[in-house]
Amino acid sequence: MNEALTAETVIMKGHDGDKVEAYLARPADVDSFGGVVVIHHLPGYDSATKEIARKFAARGYAALMPNLYYRDSPGASPDDAAAAARAKGGMPDDQVVGDVAGAAAYLRGLPGSNGKVGVIGYCSGGRQSFLAACSIQLDAAVDCYGGAVVHVPAGAPASMKPLIGLSKNLSCPLLGLFGADDQFPTPADMTELSRTLDELGKEHEFHTFSGAGHAFFSVDRASYRVEAAVEGWDKVWAFFGRHLAGE
Amino acid sequence: MCTYATEHVSATGSGKGPAGWFRLSEVSVYLDHPAHALADHTLNIDFINPARGPSARVAVELTAQTARALAKAIESALDAAPPGLA
Numbered sequence: 277m278n279e280a281l282t283a284e285t286v287i288m289k290g291h292d293g294d295k296v297e298a299y300l301a302r303p304a305d306v307d308s309f310g311g312v313v314v315i316h317h318l319p320g321y322d323s324a325t326k327e328i329a330r331k332f333a334a335r336g337y338a339a340l341m342p343n344l345y346y347r348d349s350p351g352a353s354p355d356d357a358a359a360a361a362r363a364k365g366g367m368p369d370d371q372v373v374g375d376v377a378g379a380a381a382y383l384r385g386l387p388g389s390n391g392k393v394g395v396i397g398y399c400s401g402g403r404q405s406f407l408a409a410c411s412i413q414l415d416a417a418v419d420c421y422g423g424a425v426v427h428v429p430a431g432a433p434a435s436m437k438p439l440i441g442l443s444k445n446l447s448c449p450l451l452g453l454f455g456a457d458d459q460f461p462t463p464a465d466m467t468e469l470s471r472t473l474d475e476l477g478k479e480h481e482f483h484t485f486s487g488a489g490h491a492f493f494s495v496d497r498a499s500y501r502v503e504a505a506v507e508g509w510d511k512v513w514a515f516f517g518r519h520l521a522g523e
Numbered sequence: 524m525c526t527y528a529t530e531h532v533s534a535t536g537s538g539k540g541p542a543g544w545f546r547l548s549e550v551s552v553y554l555d556h557p558a559h560a561l562a563d564h565t566l567n568i569d570f571i572n573p574a575r576g577p578s579a580r581v582a583v584e585l586t587a588q589t590a591r592a593l594a595k596a597i598e599s600a601l602d603a604a605p606p607g608l609a
Contacts, residue, residue, distance in 0.1 A: 318556070360580075
């Protein structure tokens, strides 16, 4: 693989058939590929997360990242759109699930798709990755330090509910990547989620990295932790390699 | 961590954004990850007018120390104003 890829902005069908802007990155040198829906973090549909989509394409996956804030803020800069979403109280969970479902359908419909689609999300997107995996049929899911899965913090929008009760509906294997110094989710939260998934017989693999807190994958932020990020990416490649690769 | 918690304040006043001055209608105040400041968490303030679109926004990201100093300075300035002005 020579890491050649193409990337572009597309319009996909999201929740309720809404037109949603999305960033698509595809490998240029493979005949068959799996798909990855990338869910951006709370700060929005930004350049750093588009870079993540391109990283998947360089590794042989088609990646599609819907702009979850597009409906209310078409054409706005990512930080302005994120601020507007925050002022409004955040994105409704059912709308996010609909957008991920639309992105998964788009990926399955690409010429060359092997029909397998996973999801990965960061920060709030980590929570939404778990939500999507418990709401629609997927082949693999990765939750990167998603909070409000086990407990919802004080002051969060009233519409935000814990998701642990949905665990019985988890439709695919789950990889969880967390920071030992994170306060939300805490390592204790993830132990509780892991125990719940064990009791339900749901396949999962959790890793908590020492010396890392929240957002350790974010290369453009002070929270970036190179050792955790490099090891975390290795876990992602191995996990998606098992569940999404192949013809 | 993402806090998700946001304080909302109704606002009367003006702010200067990328397209010039505009009337403010709201202020969002929250401690969370910054978009630009080099810190894990900052006190973020968005002076906004949603009716004019998401770009009608004046944003600041302040360290907690700066934010507390600013809050004190605002109170001091208001307290020091001549009677009847504030």
